[in-house]
Amino acid sequence: MSTQFSHTDQPPQPFSPGITPIGGAEPLMSIRDLKVHFKQAGGSLWDQFAGSARSVKRVVKAIDGVSLDIFRGETFGLVGESGCGKSTLGRAVLRLIEPTGGQVFFRGRDLASLSTRELRQQRRHLQMIFQDPFSSLNPRMTVGQIVGEPFEVFKLARGGDKDRQVNALLETVGLSQRFNKRFPHEFSGGQRQRIGIARALAANPDFIVADEPISALDVSIQSQIMNLLERLQRERNLTYLFISHDLRAVRHLSDRVAVMYLGKIVELAAAKTLADEPLMPYTKALISAVPIPDPEIEAKRRRVVLEGDVPSAINSPSGCRFHTRCPYTVQACREVVPQLIEIKPDHFAACIRISPAQPDITQVAPDAVPGLNHEALECTVKVVAH
Amino acid sequence: MNSKTIPSTDKTALHHDTLLSIKDLRTYFQTEDGVVKAVDGVSFELKRGETLGIVGESGSGKSVTSLSVLRLIPQPPGRIVSGEIFFAGQDILSLPFKEVRKIRGRRISMIFQDPMTSLNPFMRISRQLMEITKLHLGHTKAQAYKHAIEMLERVGLPDASTRADNYPHEFSGGMRQRVMIAMALSCEPELLIADEPTTALDVTIQAQILELIKNLKSKTGASVILITHDLGIVAGMTDHIVVMYAGKVFEQSPTRELFARPGNPYTKGLLRSVPAPARVDGEELYQIPGLPPDVAHLPPGCPFAPRCERAEEICRRELPPLVQLTPDHHSLCHFAEDVYAQSRRERETRAGISVP
Numbered sequence A: 001m002s003t004q005f006s007h008t009d010q011p012p013q014p015f016s017p018g019i020t021p022i023g024g025a026e027p028l029m030s031i032r033d034l035k036v037h038f039k040q041a042g043g044s045l046w047d048q049f050a051g052s053a054r055s056v057k058r059v060v061k062a063i064d065g066v067s068l069d070i071f072r073g074e075t076f077g078l079v080g081e082s083g084c085g086k087s088t089l090g091r092a093v094l095r096l097i098e099p100t101g102g103q104v105f106f107r108g109r110d111l112a113s114l115s116t117r118e119l120r121q122q123r124r125h126l127q128m129i130f131q132d133p134f135s136s137l138n139p140r141m142t143v144g145q146i147v148g149e150p151f152e153v154f155k156l157a158r159g160g161d162k163d164r165q166v167n168a169l170l171e172t173v174g175l176s177q178r179f180n181k182r183f184p185h186e187f188s189g190g191q192r193q194r195i196g197i198a199r200a201l202a203a204n205p206d207f208i209v210a211d212e213p214i215s216a217l218d219v220s221i222q223s224q225i226m227n228l229l230e231r232l233q234r235e236r237n238l239t240y241l242f243i244s245h246d247l248r249a250v251r252h253l254s255d256r257v258a259v260m261y262l263g264k265i266v267e268l269a270a271a272k273t274l275a276d277e278p279l280m281p282y283t284k285a286l287i288s289a290v291p292i293p294d295p296e297i298e299a300k301r302r303r304v305v306l307e308g309d310v311p312s313a314i315n316s317p318s319g320c321r322f323h324t325r326c327p328y329t330v331q332a333c334r335e336v337v338p339q340l341i342e343i344k345p346d347h348f349a350a351c352i353r354i355s356p357a358q359p360d361i362t363q364v365a366p367d368a369v370p371g372l373n374h375e376a377l378e379c380t381v382k383v384v385a386h
Numbered sequence B: 001m002n003s004k005t006i007p008s009t010d011k012t013a014l015h016h017d018t019l020l021s022i023k024d025l026r027t028y029f030q031t032e033d034g035v036v037k038a039v040d041g042v043s044f045e046l047k048r049g050e051t052l053g054i055v056g057e058s059g060s061g062k063s064v065t066s067l068s069v070l071r072l073i074p075q076p077p078g079r080i081v082s083g084e085i086f087f088a089g090q091d092i093l094s095l096p097f098k099e100v101r102k103i104r105g106r107r108i109s110m111i112f113q114d115p116m117t118s119l120n121p122f123m124r125i126s127r128q129l130m131e132i133t134k135l136h137l138g139h140t141k142a143q144a145y146k147h148a149i150e151m152l153e154r155v156g157l158p159d160a161s162t163r164a165d166n167y168p169h170e171f172s173g174g175m176r177q178r179v180m181i182a183m184a185l186s187c188e189p190e191l192l193i194a195d196e197p198t199t200a201l202d203v204t205i206q207a208q209i210l211e212l213i214k215n216l217k218s219k220t221g222a223s224v225i226l227i228t229h230d231l232g233i234v235a236g237m238t239d240h241i242v243v244m245y246a247g248k249v250f251e252q253s254p255t256r257e258l259f260a261r262p263g264n265p266y267t268k269g270l271l272r273s274v275p276a277p278a279r280v281d282g283e284e285l286y287q288i289p290g291l292p293p294d295v296a297h298l299p300p301g302c303p304f305a306p307r308c309e310r311a312e313e314i315c316r317r318e319l320p321p322l323v324q325l326t327p328d329h330h331s332l333c334h335f336a337e338d339v340y341a342q343s344r345r346e347r348e349t350r351a352g353i354s355v356p
Helices: A045-050 A086-093 A116-123 A143-153 A159-172 A177-181 A189-202 A219-236 A247-253 A271-276 A281-289 A295-300 A331-335 A376-385 B002-014 B062-069 B097-103 B125-136 B141-154 B173-185 B203-220 B231-237 B255-260 B265-272 B313-317 B336-354
Strands: A027-040 A058-071 A075-079 A101-106 A126-129 A207-211 A239-244 A256-261 A264-270 A341-344 A347-349 B018-031 B034-047 B051-055 B078-087 B108-111 B191-195 B223-228 B240-245 B248-254 B322-326 B329-332
Touching: A027 A086, A027 A239, A058 A086, A058 A101, A058 A239, A058 A264, A075 A086, A075 A247, A086 A126, A086 A207, A086 A239, A116 A126, A126 A189, A143 A159, A143 A177, A143 A189, A159 A177, A159 A189, A189 A219, A219 A239, A219 A247, A219 B265, A239 A247, A247 A271, A256 A271, A256 A281, A264 A271, A264 A281, A281 B203, A295 B231, A295 B255, B018 B062, B018 B223, B034 B062, B034 B078, B034 B223, B034 B240, B034 B248, B051 B062, B051 B231, B062 B078, B062 B191, B062 B223, B108 B173, B125 B141, B125 B173, B141 B173, B173 B203, B191 B203, B203 B223, B203 B231, B223 B231, B231 B255, B240 B255, B240 B265, B248 B255, B248 B265, B248 B322, B265 B336, B322 B336, B329 B336
Parallel strands: A075 A239, A075 A256, A126 A207, A207 A239, B051 B223, B051 B240, B108 B191, B191 B223
Antiparallel strands: A027 A058, A027 A101, A256 A264, A264 A347, A341 A347, B018 B034, B018 B078, B240 B248, B248 B329, B322 B329
């Protein structure tokens, strides 16, 4: 399970969360032990200038050792609450944020080791759709210029040919060609999101990171954009990393879903499995917190309401990071960092209190920590050591 | 669960009187683009102890309706053009300004979407809480401070007696919303208006805040107006729902009835466009076509007609009437009865399938 890579251009070895790939494909993107740490200056300005002991830098571990494979043609959902690192992960895989450690293999090449120029060429295949359709479009450029820019940057088309392709793209995302000469402020949120999608498609990418693409939109527009993303995926064989806090949308769009908490993946499974039979107490709480638009179901539901807030990523809790809010915490949870292991076939969870023999945490004997007994023990000891 | 719900129905039976009644309210805004009819002929009633949900997309007029109740419409450009707002028998719109101020925060209070912008960043939260009770209840400083701590404890702020002297920025979003709720409830208002109270919060925090509002409501017996775009939230929280679109009430009904038998194509579309908990493989999500209307330039006839799959000639020409489907279920649609009948049939077939 703990795979290590020191040589950057070596193709990644199969990683266990490699659930039945769609059509038996190889992973399009493999993330290995990715880390993004932000340094934050501590103390007052004076302390920092004077170099006093109080100016000790604090480290925000936004991503702390994430490994996963994303297969061609699938939608990989990433859910979690704000501050869990899901957006940072989306940016780090495209190297919009430089990772502190780890590798991101795209078609077998490590993006982290590419030069800026090589990276630019690869970026053609890697695009992004942003959350805020207001700030992600240049207000001084017309729609035609915005959508046409990737053609120029990557030298794909010019002149009339480019215009024809831009018009075709606008049609594809459901906008009229007439909008070509207009500016972003003339459009509603949903239309702007379509412009953002057209721009992401312009370079004909393989892989798109969609970071909360629907959360800023009205309910009736959300379903339009979700359907559009699905149709484009079918037509163009796209692979999505779909980042959202909206579990309903993630469940609807994704093939597989990973749940993040404070910089780590805590559970990973097929979307349906995760929604119907979650293993982790955190995932259960997350799912039970989502209101269901049916009064009769709501009246009968028993909700797991979590106590407290998400702790800060600066001083993230020791051991299992969820132990401060988990109803099943025992002493070992505070000490041992759980590893993501396969609890059921193709269903991974990071919890030392469950095991393949007893995956249901509500049935686990009090104080039992089966996750500590197996090979997981070696990994955990290693992690605790450094 | 059942043992919990019975006393609350008893309570509503006890106070069966109307707390708030709005009749044909029209709030317009004068803009460069022309007159925006943000609220255009809205009527509804709220009984004591009840929770009413107002559902709508951006620009539907749901927030302007609630701001009108508190007379918080910026004037100019806004103006309450006509209509009646009766709160506990008092005509809010004809009250002198001084009297309105006595109601705000005392008998009707409001919490907003963004707790950071609605708290004063330069004041300790204890002082912000004390202001209200000193003003409305005539508390002395000591009384007000004691009351502030009590309120913060009631809304579940951990370590309230020490945290009370912190500034807003020292709290997380969820905690700030708790502080706002403490402030809103400190004079035991008869009506709490919550305008998208959880939209800026994470799901687990949203669940905490909704649970808190529910508990406090059952303890104090306050009525609540919950304004939201999320049908999931109103499903579990409300007794009645008002669906708004383009400044108009499109449908109003008891909550269960609305979800079970919607009588308006817009409501139906909204309900269908939320992803179901279990997806049928390969099935596309239902989508309402088109865009929400530009309220400054509404089409003649029904404002939803350009997006409505049921729309006919008459819809584009004439504004539909508010059709009464049952004594407390109304729908603004030329074909309300057909849509309702169809919903009933669908409901029956669904029930028929699930029974065996």
